[in-house]
Amino acid sequence: MTSPEQVLGSRIAVQPLADLEVTLPAGHSGVGSRHIVRDEPLLVFQDCVMHAGGSAERHRHESQDQILLVLAGTLELTIADGEKVTASADEVVRIPAGQPHSVLNSGEGDCRYLVLTYPTRSP
Numbered sequence: 001m002t003s004p005e006q007v008l009g010s011r012i013a014v015q016p017l018a019d020l021e022v023t024l025p026a027g028h029s030g031v032g033s034r035h036i037v038r039d040e041p042l043l044v045f046q047d048c049v050m051h052a053g054g055s056a057e058r059h060r061h062e063s064q065d066q067i068l069l070v071l072a073g074t075l076e077l078t079i080a081d082g083e084k085v086t087a088s089a090d091e092v093v094r095i096p097a098g099q100p101h102s103v104l105n106s107g108e109g110d111c112r113y114l115v116l117t118y119p120t121r122s123p
Contacts, residue, residue, distance in 0.1 A: 030054025044117040049110050056103040066117045068093040073111030076104045
């Protein structure tokens with residue numbers, strides 16, 4: 001039997017995703033988030049499940065870009081001017097720093113997605 005985290009060599013580690021704590025991010029409802037990497041403000045990498053009807057209230061990341069990779073289900077984003085954008089499985093959403101957005105799972109099932117948040121690059 002293996003331990004929950006196997007360290008291979010001096011730098012590689014294998015850990016079951018199920019061993020990571022599930023949290024509810026601030027301003028979200030119906031969302032379970034597991035932080036794979038949490039080194040704020042440099043890098044945050046999350047595995048998320050948004051249940052049907054779940055949402056993230058309107059917010060923005062002032063100095064961080066964000067990428068959402070939808071693995072299953074569909075997310076509906078509302079951006080600054082009220083325009084709605086839909087992303088489904090195998091689609092990527094890129095959200096630039098400072099861009100207001102909200103997120104909703106208006107589907108009937110769960111939506112699973114990965115979130116990568118990182119500092120925006122200087123022009």
